[in-house]
Amino acid sequence: QITLKESGPTLVKPTQTLTLTCTFSGFSLSTSGVGVGWIRQPPGKALEWLALIYWNDNNRYSPSLKGRLITTKDTSKNQVVLTLTNVDPVDTATYYCGLSYFDTSVFVYWGLGILVAVSS
């Protein structure tokens, strides 16, 4: 059974760094073609793709986040970590992690999401 779960702070202050962890089971991020991505959704708005890290350490990022994003993986812990620097209230959103296969960017499985508010 494949599961993913996001964890981290639910409230951060402006200018701080947000660190979220996606802990997964049922698959390995060392398997060829596998990727874990991050997608967010501001309240009442559409989905926005943020980043994707592949089995071979290939990283892809949304250019709209202008270098504020970093993703890393720990294969032994079955975790992917998203770091977003210099957060702003517009970064308030539900953050999801998702699993993709076969070197595609189709998210077959999703975590439940974590709502993060950016406020002073």
Added chain:
Amino acid sequence: AVQLTQSPSSLSASVGDRVTITCRASQGIRSALAWYLQKPGKAPKLLIYDASTLESGVPSRFSGSGSGTDFALTISSLQPEDFATYYCQQFNSYPITFGPGTKVETK
């Protein structure tokens, strides 16, 4: 970046209705399009990928079509559990982009 537009932004329908949602890409994306369903407070669920391939376990009343720039998601007979918001997503090139969504509401 490839921009996706969806039509309509919302629609009202009844159980049993045939419903079609369209997604248009700002440039050709071959068949690299997926469709997701999202219910309030829940994560999106993959319905279709590669424009027309039904994800395992998804009911056959859902179908997808199109290639290049114009795509469609059709629900042949709307069921109560299908009232939700639908998103298209292109994965032909980075950055990955999603459409703005289409909300299917009960009439």
